[in-house]
Amino acid sequence: MSRLSRRPVPLAVATAAVLLAAACGSGSGSGGSTSSAGKPVSGGSLTYAVDTEPVSWDIDVSQQDITGSIQRNVFDSLVHQDDKGQFHAWLASSWTVAKDLRTYTFHLRKDVTFTDGTPFDAQAVKANFDRIVDPATKSQYAAGLLGPYTGTKVVDPYTVQVTFSKAFAPFLQAASTPYLGFYSPAAIAKYGSKLGAGGPADVGTGPFVFSSYTKGQSAVLTRNPKYRWAPSTDAHQGPAYLDKLTYRFLSQDSVRVGALRSGQVQVAKSIPPTDVKTLTPGAGLTVISKQAPGGVYNLVLNASRGPFTDQRVRQAVQRGINVDADVKSVYFGAYQRAWSPLSPATLGYDSSLTGTWPYDPTLAAKLLDQAGWSTRDSAGYRTKNGKRLSLVWPLMPQNLVSQQHDILGQAVQADLKKLGIQVERPRQDVGTFVKQLFGGKDDISDYSWSRADPDVLRLYFNSAETPAKGGANGTFIKDADLDRWTEQGQTTLDPAGRARYYTQVQKRAVDLSLVVPMYVVSSVYGASSHVHGIAADANTWLEFHDAWLGK
Amino acid sequence: MKATHLLRAVARRVAAAVAVLLGAATVAFAALQLIPGDPVTTMLGPFSSASPEVRDRIRAQYGLGEPVWQQYLHYLSHLLRGDLGESYQVQRPVSSLISGQLAPTAQLALAALAVALLLAVLSATATAGRRPVLRGAASLLELLTVSSPSYWTGILLLTVFSFHWQLFPVAGAQNGTALVLPALTLALPMTGVLAQVLREGLETALHEPFAVTARSRGLSTTAVRLRHALRHAALPLITLTGWLAGSLLGGAVLVETVFGRPGIGALILQATTNKDMPLAIGLVLLSALVFVVLSTLVDLLYLVIDPRLRTDQVTP
Numbered sequence: 001m002s003r004l005s006r007r008p009v010p011l012a013v014a015t016a017a018v019l020l021a022a023a024c025g026s027g028s029g030s031g032g033s034t035s036s037a038g039k040p041v042s043g044g045s046l047t048y049a050v051d052t053e054p055v056s057w058d059i060d061v062s063q064q065d066i067t068g069s070i071q072r073n074v075f076d077s078l079v080h081q082d083d084k085g086q087f088h089a090w091l092a093s094s095w096t097v098a099k100d101l102r103t104y105t106f107h108l109r110k111d112v113t114f115t116d117g118t119p120f121d122a123q124a125v126k127a128n129f130d131r132i133v134d135p136a137t138k139s140q141y142a143a144g145l146l147g148p149y150t151g152t153k154v155v156d157p158y159t160v161q162v163t164f165s166k167a168f169a170p171f172l173q174a175a176s177t178p179y180l181g182f183y184s185p186a187a188i189a190k191y192g193s194k195l196g197a198g199g200p201a202d203v204g205t206g207p208f209v210f211s212s213y214t215k216g217q218s219a220v221l222t223r224n225p226k227y228r229w230a231p232s233t234d235a236h237q238g239p240a241y242l243d244k245l246t247y248r249f250l251s252q253d254s255v256r257v258g259a260l261r262s263g264q265v266q267v268a269k270s271i272p273p274t275d276v277k278t279l280t281p282g283a284g285l286t287v288i289s290k291q292a293p294g295g296v297y298n299l300v301l302n303a304s305r306g307p308f309t310d311q312r313v314r315q316a317v318q319r320g321i322n323v324d325a326d327v328k329s330v331y332f333g334a335y336q337r338a339w340s341p342l343s344p345a346t347l348g349y350d351s352s353l354t355g356t357w358p359y360d361p362t363l364a365a366k367l368l369d370q371a372g373w374s375t376r377d378s379a380g381y382r383t384k385n386g387k388r389l390s391l392v393w394p395l396m397p398q399n400l401v402s403q404q405h406d407i408l409g410q411a412v413q414a415d416l417k418k419l420g421i422q423v424e425r426p427r428q429d430v431g432t433f434v435k436q437l438f439g440g441k442d443d444i445s446d447y448s449w450s451r452a453d454p455d456v457l458r459l460y461f462n463s464a465e466t467p468a469k470g471g472a473n474g475t476f477i478k479d480a481d482l483d484r485w486t487e488q489g490q491t492t493l494d495p496a497g498r499a500r501y502y503t504q505v506q507k508r509a510v511d512l513s514l515v516v517p518m519y520v521v522s523s524v525y526g527a528s529s530h531v532h533g534i535a536a537d538a539n540t541w542l543e544f545h546d547a548w549l550g551k
Numbered sequence: 552m553k554a555t556h557l558l559r560a561v562a563r564r565v566a567a568a569v570a571v572l573l574g575a576a577t578v579a580f581a582a583l584q585l586i587p588g589d590p591v592t593t594m595l596g597p598f599s600s601a602s603p604e605v606r607d608r609i610r611a612q613y614g615l616g617e618p619v620w621q622q623y624l625h626y627l628s629h630l631l632r633g634d635l636g637e638s639y640q641v642q643r644p645v646s647s648l649i650s651g652q653l654a655p656t657a658q659l660a661l662a663a664l665a666v667a668l669l670l671a672v673l674s675a676t677a678t679a680g681r682r683p684v685l686r687g688a689a690s691l692l693e694l695l696t697v698s699s700p701s702y703w704t705g706i707l708l709l710t711v712f713s714f715h716w717q718l719f720p721v722a723g724a725q726n727g728t729a730l731v732l733p734a735l736t737l738a739l740p741m742t743g744v745l746a747q748v749l750r751e752g753l754e755t756a757l758h759e760p761f762a763v764t765a766r767s768r769g770l771s772t773t774a775v776r777l778r779h780a781l782r783h784a785a786l787p788l789i790t791l792t793g794w795l796a797g798s799l800l801g802g803a804v805l806v807e808t809v810f811g812r813p814g815i816g817a818l819i820l821q822a823t824t825n826k827d828m829p830l831a832i833g834l835v836l837l838s839a840l841v842f843v844v845l846s847t848l849v850d851l852l853y854l855v856i857d858p859r860l861r862t863d864q865v866t867p
Contacts, residue, residue: 053817055640055825063599135608144600193642215652216807216817250721250811254706258714259721430826431588438592470600 032083032290033535034527040236044549045244046531048542049256049265053216053249057198059179060132063141065450068178069541070247073221075181075204078106078125079172080231081452081538085293085347085495087172090231091120091182091205097493101167104175108158112229114184116203122160126152127185129162137193144470145174167491169498173453176538181206205229207240207545221245230545235533241548257526260285266528266549267542273334279526288525289334290536293346294456295449295472296338297403299412299516302443304476307389312371314513317391318357320364320419326411327519330404334524338517340506341460345520347495348454348502353510364419373420382420390422393444394436397429405446408518438468445474448521452538454502458486461509475514482508568843575839576630579832580623586826590615593826594639613639613828626832635836636829640821645833648818656814659806660799662730663737668792670738671745675784676776679753690747697743701802705736705809721810733810737802741795748791752784759783785856793849797842 054067059075062068078092092106112120129152132142148165155161164171174180183195184203191201198213207230208221227239248265250256253272260268261283271279271287279285299321307313327337336344339353368374373382373389382389395406413423423444428436436442449456449472458465463478465471482505489501509515523540533546586593591606610616614625629636635645678689696704712732713721720729756762757780765775800815807816815834822830 055821056642063595063601135604138601138605138608138612140595140599140601140605143602143605196640196642214813216655216813217811248811249817252702252706252809255709255721255809255811258706258709262714262717262721264713264717264721429587430593431586434588434592470602 032288034286034288034532038550040241040533040548042241043243046242046549047246047248047265049248049250049259049268051251051270056196057202058196059181060137060139060142061196070219072178072541073208073544074202074206074210075178076206077181078175080233081173081176082233083538088231088233101169101491102164104162104171106160109229110158112205114203114205115209115224116184116186118184118186120205121157122154124182124185125160126154127188128182131188142179145179169490169493170453170455208245217249219247235546240545242544245544260526266531268526271524271526273331276334276524281529284529286527286529288527288536290523290540291343291345292450292521292523292540293343294451295341295460296343296520297448297518298341299518300445300474301514302440302474302476303514304440306443308443310371311513312367316364316367318513318516319360321412321415321516322359323518326408330408330411335519335522338520341509341515341517342454342457342506343520346454348499350503350506353506357510361419376420380420381422388422390424391443392424394433394442395425395427396433440476455489457502457505461505462486564847571843572836572839575835576832579835580626583828583831584619590826635833638830639827640825645829649833649837652813652815652818655812656803659733659803662734663799664796666734666738667741667745670742671749674746675749675753679750680757693743693746696739701736701740702805702809704739705806708732708736733806733812737806745788745791749784749788752787753780756780756783789849789852793845796845800838
């Protein structure tokens with residue numbers, strides 16, 4: 001249920017996205033926010049350079065992180081998720097969840113208005129949710145967030161009941177995302193499918209108003225002076241301090257960094273690992289680094305075909321890749337190596353997996369011998385019954401490769417070659433790539449999947465979640481335990497109870513050698529030292545409601 | 552030329568242009584059909600959480616389930632009515648998307664063209680037939696600009712003139728100064744090609760008898776170069792400029808991306824990465840139209856520059 005990202009995450013085609021994260025130790029740089037020393041001053045204009053541009057601005061349609069992260073400033077949600085994963089009142093002042101997790105009742109604030117003057121009420125909630133599930137909307141993401149949605153009932157002007165056909169624990173987290181934010185019903189009626197074009201038609205209740213959009217260049221947001229309903233966890237509840245917030249679309253890393261250094265932008269997204277160390281307070285710059293919650297960058301092993309049907313071969317690959325060294329050499333220490341398929345920034349992360357599957361080429365070789373791959377051919381690769389041990393791991397088209405995953409892949413290839421395993425990396429176009437992947441014809445696929453909820457493990461390991469159905473299960477294996485636990489995780493709201501299921505899932509996935517977790521994806525931002533009060537939220541997106549410019 | 556002649560010539564031109572556009576549209580349609588994989592999946596990307604129902608809906612809406620010939624006829628009939636259709640991704644008419652992005656690109660392309668021509672004429676007339684060292688240095692510099700990838704040139708220029716000495720803003724198209732670096736980036740490789748060709752032409756022309764005659768009448772070498780030789784050498788330059796101007800669209804994609812400028816470049820990138828068929832075909836038609844218009848202009852310019860062509864059918 002989430003998108004991949006183009007830069008901090010691997011695959012993204014129609015998608016480009018960002019990464020996300022909850023609080024946790026980060027690989028490098030400072031923490032997840034800038035200093036907020038001193039008394040905030042109102043006024044000024046901040047320019048923020050981002051690396052991707054929304055295709056569609058429609059929050060009900062788009063599956064891009066960049067869309068959500070920009071529109072977060074324009075649209076509010078029912079509840080707010082802090083970076084510890086806790087939920088707080090926002091447009092809903094309180095809520096109750098039925099025991100069977102099929103009915104959620106929200107009591108709405110009565111003092112909220114959209115920037116076009118329309119009051120925000122129960123009818124507006126219904127109009128938005130119904131629009132999302134309307135097939136004509138062709139929602140690429142939000143509809144999935146609503147899961148087994150059956151409807152929204154207006155109980156009274158400020159009370160709504162959202163119902164599902166079965167227990168649906170992930171709903172609160174889903175409701176906290178901008179994709180389930182609220183358009184003014186008047187704007188929906190007036191513009192309908194034209195909302196995808198962005199600009200002033202996009203009317204929400206958020207701290208900023210979407211003033212203008214110049215395709216290929218920038219999006220300009222201005223302060224909403226009537227804003228009084230920030231989440232209680234924000235540093236203040238009133239209007240934003242910034243008069244103007246401009247997003248500039250600059251896809252070249254060096255251009256963003258150069259623009260930041262020369263003071264032409266005050267904040268820049270996706271700082272490449274090579275530049276992280278050079279953004280120092282001495283240079284008037286700080287780094288904000290935050291680990292993304294959800295699935296880490298994993299190599300997913302397809303256990304349904306070829307050599308990988310033998311668990312010993314999978315384990316040999318898992319133990320025969322020098323993850324530590326590879327990640328360090330490619331990313332200069334900017335990212336932390338991963339031990340679990342789930343990011344440390346996610347509820348239910350199993351820290352006990354740390355160190356349980358270290359690099360061990362000797363063991364790997366022994367496992368391969370045991371599995372019958374003990375003879376070698378003239379090129380030095382292992383063979384069995386005259387067949388070479390060869391694995392297919394396709395490369396995306398160059399324009400979609402991000403985060404130097406192709407280079408990291410070369411390091412992996414070299415590790416496995418030492419063991420006598422050949423890894424073939426044909427470069428494929430998108431169409432072929434998708435066909436192969438959906439058909440389960442690859443031995444290895446690689447992706448991270450950002451979401452501030454451990455339910456992401458269901459996408460990775462539940463047998464129903466094949467990529468062709470919109471899931472991310474590239475293991476193509478049906479394991480009763482993994483299926484059961486990922487389903488049970490959806491049926492309870494108690495964090496401790498959920499964590500128990502997901503801990504078991506992580507451990508089992510690693511034990512069965514279905515994945516080789518590589519590194520924890522982090523969002524790394526650079527900011528000028530006179531920018532205060534910006535912090536990365538639960539999704540690792542920067543929030544600007546509290547941001548202000550100092551001297 | 553009689554009026555009927557002229558009319559016939561114009562009619563021929565228009566018919567040829569329409570044929571070229573139809574051909575381009577057909578080729579574009581065929582090319583997009585040949586891209587492997589399911590168009591809806593390509594549109595959404597390999598890891599989209601869009602449900603199968605949403606995918607079917609998209610397929611039905613754009614008629615992607617119909618047989619190819621039916622899709623083609625459908626598409627052609629719309630095209631003949633001047634309807635370029637709606638973008639898959641943004642759900643807005645392709646014509647309005649393109650017209651909205653046209654101005655900044657036209658501005659960039661024209662500025663680059665002007666800069667390239669100016670620099671090429673300066674460099675070639677100053678160095679043609681002069682000392683080998685000078686000529687060699689200019690030639691080397693030109694080769695360098697031709698062979699440098701434009702995004703690299705762009706980043707280099709930015710690093711020096713925007714990040715280091717903050718003379719020009721990094722990006723955008725808010726005012727004239729923001730146009731300088733992108734126009735220069737786009738112009739440099741063209742300058743190289745044009746200058747090389749022009750220098751060749753000039754050197755040939757300077758050895759022609761008329762150059763000697765002109766010099767013997769007491770004209771200075773510079774005057775000979777500018778007044779006589781340049782006119783002779785200009786013909787291949789015009790052809791080449793016409794062709795290069797057409798290819799500016801492609802260069803604009805990179806330059807606009809590097810500099811974060813609005814324009815057709817952003818659209819082309821979006822259309823191709825997201826397999827936005829109506830938008831992609833609209834853009835192909837646009838570039839075909841640009842080429843048709845340019846080649847017509849080039850033909851007309853020839854007649855203006857070279858009086859001989861107005862009577863004989865001499866091909867330059």
